[in-house]
Amino acid sequence: HHAAVSSRLRENGAVERPRRGVTWPRRMGQGNSKADLADILVTLSQTDVSPEAHDFWDELWKLNTTPEDIFELIPPDDVRRLKNERPENLVTLFTQAVAQLCQIVHTPVPMYFGQALNCVRILTRILPFLLENEEDAFAERLCWSVEEEEAGGEEYEAAEPLARLVVHAAMHLLFLPGFTVDATAFEDESEGAESVAQSALWAAGIGGAEARPAQASSFDRNRVEVLRLLLSALCEPLYQSAEAYDPWRSRWLAVATARDVPNARLLFYSLLNVIFDYDPTGFGLPYGGALASEAPTQLVTAAAQLVIALLDFGEPASREPPSDEAGGPPPPRVNVFRELLAEISGPEAYELAFDGLARLLNNVHEALNTTLPGSLQQIECYQELLVLLWKLLEENPGFMPYLLRNCDVTRLVVPICFLQYQARRDPARVGLVHICTFLILKLSGERPFCVALNKPFTERLPVDLPLFTGSHADLVIITLHKMVVNGGDKLAALYNCFLTVICNLSPYAKTLSLVSSVKLVNLFELFTSPRFLYQAETNHVYVALLLEIFNNIIQYQYGGNPHLVYAIVRRKTVFEQLDKLTLPTAIANAKTTEPRPGPDALPVRTTHEERAETPATEDPPDAADDQQPPQTPQDHPVAAAAAATRSLSAARLAPRDDERRRVSHQEDEPPRLGARSAST
Numbered sequence: 001h002h003a004a005v006s007s008r009l010r011e012n013g014a015v016e017r018p019r020r021g022v023t024w025p026r027r028m029g030q031g032n033s034k035a036d037l038a039d040i041l042v043t044l045s046q047t048d049v050s051p052e053a054h055d056f057w058d059e060l061w062k063l064n065t066t067p068e069d070i071f072e073l074i075p076p077d078d079v080r081r082l083k084n085e086r087p088e089n090l091v092t093l094f095t096q097a098v099a100q101l102c103q104i105v106h107t108p109v110p111m112y113f114g115q116a117l118n119c120v121r122i123l124t125r126i127l128p129f130l131l132e133n134e135e136d137a138f139a140e141r142l143c144w145s146v147e148e149e150e151a152g153g154e155e156y157e158a159a160e161p162l163a164r165l166v167v168h169a170a171m172h173l174l175f176l177p178g179f180t181v182d183a184t185a186f187e188d189e190s191e192g193a194e195s196v197a198q199s200a201l202w203a204a205g206i207g208g209a210e211a212r213p214a215q216a217s218s219f220d221r222n223r224v225e226v227l228r229l230l231l232s233a234l235c236e237p238l239y240q241s242a243e244a245y246d247p248w249r250s251r252w253l254a255v256a257t258a259r260d261v262p263n264a265r266l267l268f269y270s271l272l273n274v275i276f277d278y279d280p281t282g283f284g285l286p287y288g289g290a291l292a293s294e295a296p297t298q299l300v301t302a303a304a305q306l307v308i309a310l311l312d313f314g315e316p317a318s319r320e321p322p323s324d325e326a327g328g329p330p331p332p333r334v335n336v337f338r339e340l341l342a343e344i345s346g347p348e349a350y351e352l353a354f355d356g357l358a359r360l361l362n363n364v365h366e367a368l369n370t371t372l373p374g375s376l377q378q379i380e381c382y383q384e385l386l387v388l389l390w391k392l393l394e395e396n397p398g399f400m401p402y403l404l405r406n407c408d409v410t411r412l413v414v415p416i417c418f419l420q421y422q423a424r425r426d427p428a429r430v431g432l433v434h435i436c437t438f439l440i441l442k443l444s445g446e447r448p449f450c451v452a453l454n455k456p457f458t459e460r461l462p463v464d465l466p467l468f469t470g471s472h473a474d475l476v477i478i479t480l481h482k483m484v485v486n487g488g489d490k491l492a493a494l495y496n497c498f499l500t501v502i503c504n505l506s507p508y509a510k511t512l513s514l515v516s517s518v519k520l521v522n523l524f525e526l527f528t529s530p531r532f533l534y535q536a537e538t539n540h541v542y543v544a545l546l547l548e549i550f551n552n553i554i555q556y557q558y559g560g561n562p563h564l565v566y567a568i569v570r571r572k573t574v575f576e577q578l579d580k581l582t583l584p585t586a587i588a589n590a591k592t593t594e595p596r597p598g599p600d601a602l603p604v605r606t607t608h609e610e611r612a613e614t615p616a617t618e619d620p621p622d623a624a625d626d627q628q629p630p631q632t633p634q635d636h637p638v639a640a641a642a643a644a645t646r647s648l649s650a651a652r653l654a655p656r657d658d659e660r661r662r663v664s665h666q667e668d669e670p671p672r673l674g675a676r677s678a679s680t
Contacts, residue, residue, distance in 0.1 A: 033064045038073055044089045045082055051092045061100060061115045067225065070121040079129040087138055090126070094142060097123050098162050101169040108176050116173065117222070120229045123166065127232040131252070132239050144251065166233055167255045171262040173226045174270075175200050180222050182214035196266045202299075205273035206349045207265070220295035227302040230256070234309050248333055253313040257335040268310075268340045271303040275388070276356025280363050280377050287375050297377070304384035308391075310337040316395045342395050350402040357389050361415035368462040382419065386435045393442060404448040410455050410472045416440060417479040418461050424487040433483075437497050440476065444504035454510050470513030473505055477512070481519040485526070499523075499545040506552040510560045517563035520549065525574050530589040543578070 040060050043049065049056055082090050097119040104116045130139040143163040177183045185200040198208035202223065205211075236250040248254075255261070278300045314335040344353075360379055367378035379385075389412070392399045403409060420436035423429035443449045453473040465482065468474055480498040483491060502520070512520075526532065527542040550568065553561050568575070 034069050034073070037063055037065055037069060041073055041078070044093070045078060045086060048086060049089055049092065051096070057092070057096055061096075061118050063118060064114065065118055065121065067121050067124075067228075070125050074122075074125050076129060079126050083129065083138060091142060093122065094126065094130075095162065098165050098169065101173065102165060105169050105172040105176065108178060110178050113179050113222075116179070117225060120170075120173070120225050124225070124229045124232045127166075127229075128235050131236045134236075134239065163233070163252055164255050167230070167252065168262055170226050170230050170233070171256075171264075171267065174223060175263050175266055180219050180226065185214070196269060200266055200270075201273060202270040203273035203277040205269070205277055205352050206344060207269035207273075209348055217293045217295045220293070220299045224295065224298045224302050227299075227306050231302070231306055231309060234306075237312070247312070247314055250313065253309070254333075257310060257313050257337055259334060259336050261336065264336045265340060268307070268337050271307045272353070274303045275300055275307070275360075275385070276352050278356070278360065280360065280367075280379050287372070297379075300379070301381045301384075304381040304388065307337075308384050308387050311335075311341060311388075311391050311395075314338065338395060341391060342397070344396055345398050347402065347406070350399055351406075353392060353399065354403060354407045357385055358411040358415075360385055361389075361419075362411065364415055365418045365461055369460070382415075383432055383435070386416070386419070386432070386439065390435060390439060390442075393439070400446070404446055404452075408455075409443065409449055409452050410457075412443075413440070413453065413472050413476065414457075414459060414461070417475055418463065421463055421465065421479050421482060424483050424491065427488055427490060430488065430490045433487075433491060433494070437494050437501075440501050441497050441504075444501045447508070450505040450508035453505055454508070466515050468513045468515040470516060471509075471511070473509045474513045474516040476505065477502055477516040478519055481516075481523060484523060495542060496545075499542055499549070503545050503549050503552070506549045507556045509553060510557055512553070512561050512564055514563040514567075517561070517567045520546070520564065521567040521571050521574075524550075525571060528574060528578050530586075530592075534586065534589065 036059070040056070040063075043056075051057075100115055100119045101123075104112050130136070130143065133139070144161045146159050146161050173180065175181050175185070177185055181200045181202075186197050187199075196207050198211035199213060201208045201211050201213050202219075203211075203213060233252050234250070234256060236252050237245065240246070240249070278296065280297070314333060316338060344350075361382060363376070363379050364382050367376040370376050393403075416436045416439055420433055420440075423432045423436075450473075453476065454471050457470060457472045457475050465475075465478055468478065480502060483498055484495060524543070524546045527539070527546060533539050533543070550564070553564055558565070
């Protein structure tokens with residue numbers, strides 16, 4: 001196969017023929033594998049080495065290396081230089097590494113496992129630099145060209161692109177007896193496509209609740225390296241811009257998620273079980289994680305990254321793939337891992353998923369809130385876990401109903417609020433804020449979730465949130481208030497989502513604390529201020545949502561929320577000004593509130609009366625809390641904003657005499673408020 005690829009590359013002018021009779025420095029066999037590897041790499045960069053130089057290539061594959069050695073001695077610039085100046089050497093290096101892996105898969109002899117790891121490490125290092133340019137003709141021919149030969153009317157058996165061979169070989173290596181699973185793992189394998197060899201699972205759980213797989217640190221280390229190879233092979237979408245991103249474009253992912261991929265079900269169940277079964281507390285003792293091996297932690301991180309990469313390809317099963325340019329029926333595109341995710345069912349599987357996700361997500365703030373600093377190991381893959389939770393909620397039809405009916409959803413609310421708040425001012429983590437917001441937004445559209453938020457909140461999070469005594473609904477409101485008044489500039493697009501979440505839970509909030517009640521009225525004063533209200537045509541929507549929040553609480557939970565009613569009465573001037581708003585007044589206000597360069601501080605009441613409303617345990621207001629939300633300067637659509645706010649001011653802010661009673665959930669269930677779609 002290497003000869004065919006090399007021939008095609010030479011015919012197309014991609015490489016030059018190597019010079020024969022070259023020599024290279026020989027220091028190999030002296031016991032210093034790192035120095036020998038350095039010599040081999042120097043030779044590859046300076047001299048054309050023939051594929052027939054078997055001694056040279058055998059020495060490379062038999063070296064005793066580590067992943068750190070490979071990454072240290074093969075910097076990115078050297079890979080790019082080798083591709084440009086010595087492409088024939090790169091062709092030989094790539095094809096021989098793939099051939100070695102395929103050979104080891106077919107004949108898994110333990111004495112060659114070291115060579116397999118060398119091949120895996122080298123492929124992991126060079127693959128990202130082959131995929132960084134979609135228009136690279138050299139990488140296209142090397143990875144995807146196929147030499148078709150006919151023998152007896154049938155295609156030659158080995159006529160497969162190297163890209164497909166790499167992916168399939170890696171899938172086989174992940175369950176190679178003696179290498180990544182026990183040597184006897186497949187001896188009792190049952191027949192049937194829907195069943196898996198339970199002894200080959202990496203951990204008990206989905207697909208094998210009573211499985212007892214063999215555990216060994218060597219297995220975990222080998223799994224991590226092969227998973228990293230797969231991640232390198234599937235990194236193609238990282239080089240696509242957000243505007244040009246196509247979920248169906250990557251051919252590497254298409255191969256990895258096709259129905260004929262080896263061990264798909266076994267791999268998917270193993271990845272999920274490893275994630276959900278992981279316990280970061282080590283041996284249950286302080287600093288127990290420092291005594292345990294790093295391999296399980298690395299395995300969980302790599303598993304979470306790979307499962308998200310596989311699930312991100314294509315569209316959910318409920319959506320139709322795009323049709324071709326001719327307008328015909330859509331091509332038969334599938335993602336076998338999305339199908340497997342949708343097939344997960346049963347209370348045991350759902351409970352395992354919820355317990356695992358809740359335990360790991362809560363670990364992030366628990367590790368920062370210990371008496372002994374650093375005594376609890378903190379996971380690093382919490383962003384991947386949030387995406388996995390989103391995938392389960394979106395694409396598995398039974399997970400959300402089970403979650404809302406049988407699980408304590410507040411175990412998910414606390415870490416989501418913590419992560420959201422912690423990342424609010426970091427521009428590099430704005431994606432984390434988005435996924436947290438969308439998760440809360442999706443869940444808030446369900447009545448059981450909103451009712452569950454009335455559970456008392458008794459934890460202390462390691463963040464500077466105001467101290468309060470209340471429920472999880474208070475935690476959500478206070479967190480979202482901070483996101484508005486103390487968040488980064490890039491969070492302005494999420495204001496609508498923040499207020500929609502509060503609006504969804506408002507009919508079910510039995511008793512809001514004094515702190516969260518004051519924060520809600522502060523938001524109303526902020527969004528009705530002329531400087532903010534007239535800056536954009538759609539800013540009046542925030543006022544509409546806040547009025548709806550107040551109306552929901554007063555109508556359905558009046559008796560249990562005296563703090564909010566009191567806060568509204570104390571700020572009645574703000575509501576009266578909105579009620580008296582007219583078009584001439586709006587125009588006059590707009591002329592006197594023209595935006596000026598630089599941050600404009602929004603005046604906030606700091607009277608003794610307001611300070612009396614704030615509990616003594618609340619943090620003193622800082623300058624950041626009083627700042628105006630970032631807005632893009634625009635022409636002031638005064639007429640539209642004034643008309644909209646005038647109509648909104650007619651909304652009822654207190655119940656009529658015949659409604660002046662507390663309406664409980666049992667007596668009069670509030671209308672169901674559907675959450676906004678996260679995609680909007």
